[in-house]
Amino acid sequence: MIAGLTWGAIALGLTATLVAGVVRGLAGFGLAILLVPVLALAIPPVEAVMIGNLLGFLVSFAHIRKQVADTERSAWIIAGVAVLAIPLGYLALGAAGPALARLLIALVAIGAFVAVLLPKKPHHTPGPKETVATGVASGLLTGFAGMPGPPVVPYYLRRDIAPAVARASMMSIFLVTQGAGATIAVLLGKAHWEELWLALALFPMVLAGNWLGTRAFGRIDPRAWRYIAGGVLGAAALGAVLKL
Known part of the structure; x- marks a missing residue:
C-alpha cells in the first residue's frame, strides 16, 4: 500500500488518468467527467474533486498559445461568471450527502x-442569458463535482462552429474554472497537501494521454469528432447511473 491506497486502487487510478487524458486531448473535455467518479471509489469525494480540478488546471497549459488564439470570446464570459x-x-458539496451528490451528478x-x-x-x-446561465451552471459543478464541462459541452457542440474553435473554447473555460x-x-480550507502530491x-x-489525444484530433473529420465528443458524455452519463 502507498498513502493508504492498495496496489489495485493505484493501478485503477493510473489507467483512468491515462484514458481521461486521451479523451481530453481528443474531445477538449472529459478529463474530470471520467476521472473524478473513478477516484472517488478509492478516496473521499471532496479529495477526488480537488485532484480533478488540479489536474485539469495543470494540463490546460499544454499548447496554451494556440488554444487561446482559437478561443471564442464567449468562453471568457462563461469562465468569468463560473x-x-x-x-x-x-458549499453544496459539503451540505449534500454522498447519495444525493451521486444522484445530482448523474442527472x-x-x-x-x-x-x-x-x-x-x-x-x-447564444444570447447573454444563455451564456451567463452556462457560466453559473459550470461554476456550480466545478465546486460540487469538479466537472465544469457538462453545461459547456452542449453550448458549443450544438452549434455549427469549427471543432478547433469549440475544443479550444472549452479548454480555456476549464483552465480558468479548474x-x-x-x-x-x-x-475555504477544503484542500490539503495530500491532494497536491497525488x-x-x-x-x-x-x-501523456493528452498528447496522444491531441495527435489524434488533427487526423479525424469534424463529424467523427462530434460523435466521439457526444459518446464521451454518453459514457459518463451511463457510468453515473450505474454508480447509483
Missing part, C-alpha cells in the same frame, strides 16, 4: 448527453 459560482458549488451527466443529441442549431448564436476551483478550495503523481499520465 468563477463567481464555484464557492456555492463547494447532470444525463441532461448534458440529451442536450448534445438534440437537433443542432447551425445559425444559432484553476479557480483549486484556489477557492484552499481558501495530483502531481498522476500528472505525467494525464500529460
